[in-house]
Amino acid sequence: MTQKTMSKEEYLNKVKDLDTTSEAPKVLENTDFLTVAKERRSVRQYDQNYKIEEGEIRELLETAILAPSSSNLQPWRFLVIEDQAEKERLSPIANGQQQITEASVVIAVLGDKKAYNNADQIYSQIAEKGNMPEDIKEMYVNSILENYGNFSEEKLTRIAMIDGGLVSMQLMLAAKAKGYDTVPMGGFDESEFVKAFDVPEDYEPVMLISLGKGKKAGFEKTRLPLDDVLQWNRY
Ligand SMILES: Cc1cc2nc3c(=O)[nH]c(=O)nc-3n(C[C@H](O)[C@H](O)[C@H](O)COP(=O)(O)O)c2cc1C
8 A cells, every 4th residue: 555645845834724724813811821821822824014023022032031941051042033035045944834934033943052151151140149159159160061061962952952942932932922923843954954044053953933923823722632641650
């Protein structure tokens, strides 16, 4: 039996055709956390004329970077692609996904594998606030430099990806709470992206996030039953 498959590009672009809903995404009157978490959906069709002000993007990112990170090293880095010509240049690298060119901006979330080099700056802020004695700070920073400095590339990548995932989620929820929509994207060629956008060598692409005013709501949520994914105490 021959199995029917499709190219990655066809597959990614099929998703939006399957989405037959005609409703616009919900604008939330109630933005308490549980409502926002329930109502966020991946939105793939955007109002192309909607411009988000830089100040609002900064506000969303200020909320996103409150996310937790390994040793508070905050390895996330953001490349905000707002120029239409740059979005067009990104489009083929991201399988021609419509949301790349239609959403107000695309935010590339990156993870800096050498973020531990900022340990002194980060822990000095904590010490200056009076939340850590100077000598403890020195010890902390030295042990971070030593430990992280000896971690394998694989482990540093893993840390950058985990922390990058957390900040991405926080960004998408912040956007929903502020009346915007998003879709996270892994469907792009990472090495082409790095080349085309001059991404520094130590930065690992985590995901792309389209951000804008959604035109169509996106799929209603379907999830595996909780009990299919839940185990208590031991496997
Ligand atoms: C890491 C990651 C990569 C994803 N990549 C894509 C993508 O390239 N294109 C796309 O249309 N959706 C992409 N998605 C969105 C998922 O399809 C979507 O989150 C999932 O179907 C659940 O729907 P919901 O986000 O509306 O709850 C991605 C999601 C994640 C978390």
